[in-house]
Amino acid sequence: MIQFSNYDIISNLLFATQWTILLSLAAFVGGTSVALALTAARLTRNSLVQKCVHLYVELFQGTPLLMQMFLCFFGLSMLGYEISAWSAAILSLTLFTSAFLVEIWRGCIDTLPKGQWEASRCLGLSFLQTLRFIILPQAIRVALAPTVGFSVQVVKGTALASIIGFVELTKVGTMLNNATFEPFKVFALVALIYFALCYPLSLYSKHLEKKFHVSR
Amino acid sequence: MLHFSDLFQYTDVFLSGLLTTVELTLLTTILGIALGTCCAAIRQYGHTVSQRLVAVYVELIRNTPFIVQLFFIFFGLPAIGLKLTPWQASMIALTINLGAYSTEIIRAGLSSIPKGQIEAAKVLGMNFRQTLTRVIFTPAFEKIYPALTSQCIIVMLGSAVISQISVEDLTYAANLVQSRNFRAFESYLVTALLYLVLAIALRFIFNQIGKRLFAYREVR
Amino acid sequence: MSLVNLHQVHKYYGDNHVLKGIDLDIQAGEVVSIIGKSGSGKSTLLRCINGLEEYQQGGITLDGKEVTTEDIQVRCLALSVGMIFQNFNLFPHMTVGENIMLAPTIVLKKSKAEAAAVAKAMLEKVGLAEKFDSYPEKLSGGQQQRVAIARALAMSPKVLLCDEITSALDPELVGEVLKVLEQLAQEGMTLILVTHEMNFARDVGNRVVFMHQGKVWEEGDSKQLLSSPQTDELKQFIGAVL
Numbered sequence: 001m002i003q004f005s006n007y008d009i010i011s012n013l014l015f016a017t018q019w020t021i022l023l024s025l026a027a028f029v030g031g032t033s034v035a036l037a038l039t040a041a042r043l044t045r046n047s048l049v050q051k052c053v054h055l056y057v058e059l060f061q062g063t064p065l066l067m068q069m070f071l072c073f074f075g076l077s078m079l080g081y082e083i084s085a086w087s088a089a090i091l092s093l094t095l096f097t098s099a100f101l102v103e104i105w106r107g108c109i110d111t112l113p114k115g116q117w118e119a120s121r122c123l124g125l126s127f128l129q130t131l132r133f134i135i136l137p138q139a140i141r142v143a144l145a146p147t148v149g150f151s152v153q154v155v156k157g158t159a160l161a162s163i164i165g166f167v168e169l170t171k172v173g174t175m176l177n178n179a180t181f182e183p184f185k186v187f188a189l190v191a192l193i194y195f196a197l198c199y200p201l202s203l204y205s206k207h208l209e210k211k212f213h214v215s216r
Numbered sequence: 217m218l219h220f221s222d223l224f225q226y227t228d229v230f231l232s233g234l235l236t237t238v239e240l241t242l243l244t245t246i247l248g249i250a251l252g253t254c255c256a257a258i259r260q261y262g263h264t265v266s267q268r269l270v271a272v273y274v275e276l277i278r279n280t281p282f283i284v285q286l287f288f289i290f291f292g293l294p295a296i297g298l299k300l301t302p303w304q305a306s307m308i309a310l311t312i313n314l315g316a317y318s319t320e321i322i323r324a325g326l327s328s329i330p331k332g333q334i335e336a337a338k339v340l341g342m343n344f345r346q347t348l349t350r351v352i353f354t355p356a357f358e359k360i361y362p363a364l365t366s367q368c369i370i371v372m373l374g375s376a377v378i379s380q381i382s383v384e385d386l387t388y389a390a391n392l393v394q395s396r397n398f399r400a401f402e403s404y405l406v407t408a409l410l411y412l413v414l415a416i417a418l419r420f421i422f423n424q425i426g427k428r429l430f431a432y433r434e435v436r
Numbered sequence: 437m438s439l440v441n442l443h444q445v446h447k448y449y450g451d452n453h454v455l456k457g458i459d460l461d462i463q464a465g466e467v468v469s470i471i472g473k474s475g476s477g478k479s480t481l482l483r484c485i486n487g488l489e490e491y492q493q494g495g496i497t498l499d500g501k502e503v504t505t506e507d508i509q510v511r512c513l514a515l516s517v518g519m520i521f522q523n524f525n526l527f528p529h530m531t532v533g534e535n536i537m538l539a540p541t542i543v544l545k546k547s548k549a550e551a552a553a554v555a556k557a558m559l560e561k562v563g564l565a566e567k568f569d570s571y572p573e574k575l576s577g578g579q580q581q582r583v584a585i586a587r588a589l590a591m592s593p594k595v596l597l598c599d600e601i602t603s604a605l606d607p608e609l610v611g612e613v614l615k616v617l618e619q620l621a622q623e624g625m626t627l628i629l630v631t632h633e634m635n636f637a638r639d640v641g642n643r644v645v646f647m648h649q650g651k652v653w654e655e656g657d658s659k660q661l662l663s664s665p666q667t668d669e670l671k672q673f674i675g676a677v678l
Contacts, residue, residue: 058412059412062369062373062411062412062415062416063373063408063409063411063412063415064373064374064375064376064387064408064411065373065374065376066376066377066387067376067387067390067404067407067408067411068408070390070400070404071401071404071405071408074394074400074401074404075400075401075404075405076401077400078398078399078400078401079401152278152279156279156280156281156282157281158281159281159282159283159284160281160283160377162283163283163377163380170281170283170284170287173284173287174287177287177291182295183287183288183291183292183294183295184288184291184292184293184295184296186292187284187287187288187291187292188288188292190284190287191276191280191284191285191288194279194280194281194284195275195276195279195280198278198279198280199275199279202275202278202279330523330525332521332523332525333525333527335488335519335521335525336519336521336525336526336527337527338488338514339486339488339513339514339517339518339519339588340514340538340539340543340587340588340591341511341512341513341514341515341539341543341544341591342511342538342539342542342543343511346542346543350527350538350542351527354529355527355528355529358529430529
């Protein structure tokens with residue numbers, strides 16, 4: 001058996017952290033893009049489209065992320081679509097993230113007073129103009145803090161990719177645990193690294209929220 | 217092609233898994249909210265040192281993945297002499313997790329109570345405990361009830377991870393079934409739908425309980 | 437012996453000297469109106485009397501006992517000092533009856549039946565007997581404030597402090613609340629009110645205390661003081677509000 005020094009453990013974990021960060025970024029970018037498209041679709045006020053978006057949100061918020069990952073990974077390959085753990089993780093995290101973001105953003109858009117839409121219409125602005133010049137600039141300011149806050153959930157969500165075999169921080173943690181039999185140390189370090197990734201995001205989200213409330 | 221008929225013979229496995237998930241959810245909901253209530257009261261009204269301690273607990277839990285918390289409790293704690301069964305470890309991890317989130321939620325409720333309410337109780341001669349239980353709690357909980365119950369459902373869905381330390385919950389059942397009949401997509405799809413039904417049922421039950429608890433709103 | 441006595445009371449918020457040596461002596465049965473511009477320290481003075489605010493120098497005695505902010509003292513005080521707030525502060529999750537019965541049952545340890553009887557009597561007094569089972573949010577502002585008065589009365593206080601209790605009300609609702617106060621005054625209740633209602637202060641009150649810059653600037657018999665103010669500050673104030 002190979003001996004692992006503390007240095008080895010930490011350097012292995014830090015190396016794996018790169019994959020956690022990369023996966024988080026990919027999922028966040030993917031999730032934001034899909035959520036943007038869905039939000040735009042919702043704003044068209046077509047009731048069928050709205051119902052579909054609603055169903056999408058219900059499905060992905062009402063089932064475990066782990067199950068979504070299993071379905072993407074084991075399920076799709078069963079159906080004949082070969083998919084790597086990396087792709088399956090990105091795909092499921094994108095779906096999961098977008099479902100939450102679209103709901104968060106809906107709340108943000110809904111908090112804007114109805115008068116804003118009405119005043120814009122009275123001024124002769126078109127729907128898109130209203131969106132572009134009136135609604136979005138305000139909604140983005142409101143949405144920034146909760147969106148950054150949700151990115152913490154995305155980073156934590158990537159830990160589940162370890163279960164379908166993607167080698168990131170948690171997976172390397174379990175591997176090191178099996179090799180060193182020092183679970184207390186290894187998992188405490190893993191937790192610490194996640195904390196170091198997430199806590200700044202949490203703080204930044206809180207800061208944004210405060211800034212927004214002060215400026216209002 | 218999909219073959220759902222291959223799943224029927226495993227109904228018992230799914231049901232017993234579902235039962236375990238429901239059992240753990242109910243238990244941790246009660247314990248987690250109780251923990252969160254205590255911590256929120258300390259965070260809001262306690263001494264500086266205990267406030268700090270609660271803040272550290274909340275931030276640590278909220279900024280690390282549940283699966284790592286679970287592994288730390290199940291694999292890590294025995295290393296310092298605290299041996300736990302998978303079921304016990306899961307229950308503790310879920311409770312601690314929900315406790316941290318509900319602390320933040322309940323605290324928001326507590327701080328939404330106008331100062332005047334507390335002063336009114338004071339000038340009527342109520343002590344702190346009476347003020348908290350009689351005057352503050354009901355309106356505070358009413359305000360955050362939707363957020364709190366959503367969090368309970370999120371924790372229920374997150375509990376799928378405990379299958380990884382071989383607690384025989386719903387996800388464990390899905391893994392077991394697909395390893396026997398090699399119908400991964402069908403098993404996981406059915407399981408996902410069972411979770412969805414559970415989430416919807418829980419939300420319905422929470423709403424009903426809420427209507428009872430805050431009945432005075434309905435009287436009008 | 438006086439019911440409420442303040443002796444050289446000083447109060448600071450950090451560096452801000454809010455009360456600069458207040459002397460005041462109030463007898464049982466008196467109706468004292470405290471008037472003055474906002475920021476003159478009148479609400480703070482009231483809150484010091486029942487221990488909601490602490491003061492740094494001087495002394496306040498109530499029925500011979502010293503007032504301090506110690507929680508337990510506040511609780512003893514509650515038995516002799518009632519307080520009514522500008523924004524009512526009724527408990528939204530309880531009916532009118534429950535609001536009034538709460539303190540008598542859990543603080544005075546009265547039985548439910550006894551507390552209910554007191555609550556009904558007090559509601560009768562403020563003219564809202566039929567609202568016993570209503571929730572506060574269903575009532576108008578004037579009605580809510582009358583319930584708040586009934587809630588305070590149910591503890592049978594020796595003195596009632598009123599902190600701008602008509603300021604949050606629509607003009608047409610002020611009258612019903614003042615009528616209740618007038619009735620209480622006639623029954624001999626000691627009232628200390630911070631108010632902007634000059635007519636009420638003159639017609640119902642015995643004494644007016646004019647506060648300015650944290651001091652008792654001028655005080656005296658209400659009719660006399662308001663009709664012939666001595667200081668320029670009070671003249672200016674009366675000119676501004678009337």
